[in-house]
Amino acid sequence: MxxxxxxxxxxxxxxxxxxxxxxxxxxxxxxxxxxxxxxxxxxxxxxxxxxxxxxxxxxxxxxxxxxxxxxxxxxxxxxxxxxxxxxxxxxxxxxxxxxxxxxxxxxxxxxxxxxxxxxxxxxxxxxxxxxxxxxHVPDEDELLYLENLIVGDVFVLENKVFVIEETTKKRYLCRNLKSGLKYKVNILARVKKMDNHYEK
The missing domain is CATH 3.30.2010 (Zincin-like)
Known part of the structure; x- marks a missing residue:
């Protein structure tokens, strides 16, 4: 080329x-x-x-x-x-x-x-x-950076629903509500926040 x-x-x-x-x-x-x-x-x-x-x-x-x-x-x-x-x-x-x-x-x-x-x-x-x-300009789908959420917040990422269990400087420990599996998710991931909130 x-x-x-x-x-x-x-x-x-x-x-x-x-x-x-x-x-x-x-x-x-x-x-x-x-x-x-x-x-x-x-x-x-x-x-x-x-x-x-x-x-x-x-x-x-x-x-x-x-x-x-x-x-x-x-x-x-x-x-x-x-x-x-x-x-x-x-x-x-x-x-x-x-x-x-x-x-x-x-x-x-x-x-x-x-x-x-x-x-x-x-x-x-x-x-x-x-x-x-x-x-990453905010879009019409109201996507947020994961770092804008707190422990207990529920969000959707790649059509899967997670809850934040722990927060660290670069990655949050999140649990998949369907499978129960836990993942470390980059704080700059773009997610959709759900209305419900889980307390430990």
């Missing part, structure tokens, strides 16, 4: 950065349908070329952010060799430099969040509450 084809998925002024970053590296770039499990993916192929996939349904700024994340893998592997850790120090440094280099591509209210994130880039987008909240 030509880099120029990406333009319709990108925020304004992003394309010049991608042309520099892709350079002459052999890379297969695929735009995919929405995937709930991941926003993007990078693979080093056996023939020493690279493959990057990004969800085509992402908002332009998030698309560019995810593509930058995946491209940082490509550039780090090319620069430091194949033995580096996928999300190790070399990748973090590469990703940090790319984010700061392209900071003006992002909206003014997003730039401080990107700058903060770049100080210690995370492997998982969900590990950055500020970014998750910025890109």
């Amino acid at each position: 030509s880099v120029s084809v990406l333009e319709k998925f990108l925020p304004e002024n992003a394309l010049p950065y991608l042309k520099i970053w892709f350079g002459s590296y052999p890379c297969h770039l695929k735009i995919t349908k929405n995937r709930n499990s991941k926003l993007g993916d990078y693979r080093k192929l056996p023939d020493k070329s690279h493959q990057i996939t990004v969800n085509g349904t992402l908002e332009p700024q998030l698309f560019f952010f995810v593509l930058t994340h995946e491209l940082a893998h490509l550039i780090a592997f090319e620069k430091y060799g194949r033995r580096i850790s996928p999300h190790g120090a070399e990748w973090k440094q590469t990703f940090r430099e790319m984010l700061l280099e392209s900071l003006t591509v992002y909206a003014e209210d997003l730039r401080p969040i990107i700058q903060k994130f770049s100080k210690s880039p995370k492997a998982n987008f969900m590990a950055s509450p500020d970014l998750v909240k910025y890109f």
Whole structure:
């Protein structure tokens, strides 16, 4: 895929950065349908070329952010060799430099969040509450972040009903009301709160 084809998925002024970053590296770039499990993916192929996939349904700024994340893998592997850790120090440094280099591509209210994130880039987008909240605009279904609920609150996630039993900093211990099984759920999961409340 030509880099120029990406333009319709990108925020304004992003394309010049991608042309520099892709350079002459052999890379297969695929735009995919929405995937709930991941926003993007990078693979080093056996023939020493690279493959990057990004969800085509992402908002332009998030698309560019995810593509930058995946491209940082490509550039780090090319620069430091194949033995580096996928999300190790070399990748973090590469990703940090790319984010700061392209900071003006992002909206003014997003730039401080990107700058903060770049100080210690995370492997998982969900590990950055500020970014998750910025890109997840409340919708008509009245979905809430799990962190907005308390112990005893009942909620629906992926068509299953749970009750919160314990709260921690990053994950809540929740019990499936039908099976009785307990799960640790990320506090940034988007859930629908039910009216009933359970007391221990």
